[in-house]
Amino acid sequence: MRKNDISRSKGKGVVVLLAIMTLLPLNIFAQKNQESAFNRDTLISAAKKLMTEARYCALITLDKSGNPQVRTMDPFSPEEDMVIWLGTNSESRKVKEIDNDSRVSLYYEAPDASGYVVLKGRASLVNDPQQKHIHWKPEWENFYSAQKSEYLLIKVVPDRLEIIDYRHGIVSKSKKWTVPYVDF
Numbered sequence: 001m002r003k004n005d006i007s008r009s010k011g012k013g014v015v016v017l018l019a020i021m022t023l024l025p026l027n028i029f030a031q032k033n034q035e036s037a038f039n040r041d042t043l044i045s046a047a048k049k050l051m052t053e054a055r056y057c058a059l060i061t062l063d064k065s066g067n068p069q070v071r072t073m074d075p076f077s078p079e080e081d082m083v084i085w086l087g088t089n090s091e092s093r094k095v096k097e098i099d100n101d102s103r104v105s106l107y108y109e110a111p112d113a114s115g116y117v118v119l120k121g122r123a124s125l126v127n128d129p130q131q132k133h134i135h136w137k138p139e140w141e142n143f144y145s146a147q148k149s150e151y152l153l154i155k156v157v158p159d160r161l162e163i164i165d166y167r168h169g170i171v172s173k174s175k176k177w178t179v180p181y182v183d184f
Helices: 003-035 040-054 093-100 129-134
Strands: 057-062 068-073 084-089 103-109 115-126 151-165 181-183
Touching: 040 103, 040 115, 040 151, 040 181, 057 093, 068 093, 084 093, 093 115, 093 151, 129 151
Parallel strands: none
Antiparallel strands: 057 068, 057 103, 084 151, 103 115, 115 151, 151 181
């Protein structure tokens, strides 16, 4: 190889190296941009849709020993701020567990098993007649013969929402399978 050929090939190498160095930040930006595609509004909107489609959820409370207790619930649709309302019997075990420890989780699974939502937060018991009237389902009539005395509301205010929704491409982007989430 002649001296001029070597200089030209080094020059081409420098050009290639500069091109790679120029494109590298764009590639890093694209990766960051892809991860930020899960913005708060996107995650909350997808979660609301999945939660509404699911119809039922699992309410997880903690008993006096700190053991999780799970039961199926028929929740109301999420409110704008993701607060969830549930109805229960005032004498139920879950009422005593919430009185003892207000930390709860709600688990919703998509009907087609294409994803799930976990809502972690604090539950409070609400016995307000106006709220009980607003949060009532006629199909519950058989469960609460004495609606005024037996029926009690559980209000769950979220601390964190986690979601996987394969239909909308909301999946973990990390090797650790970190679930996309929103803190409230």
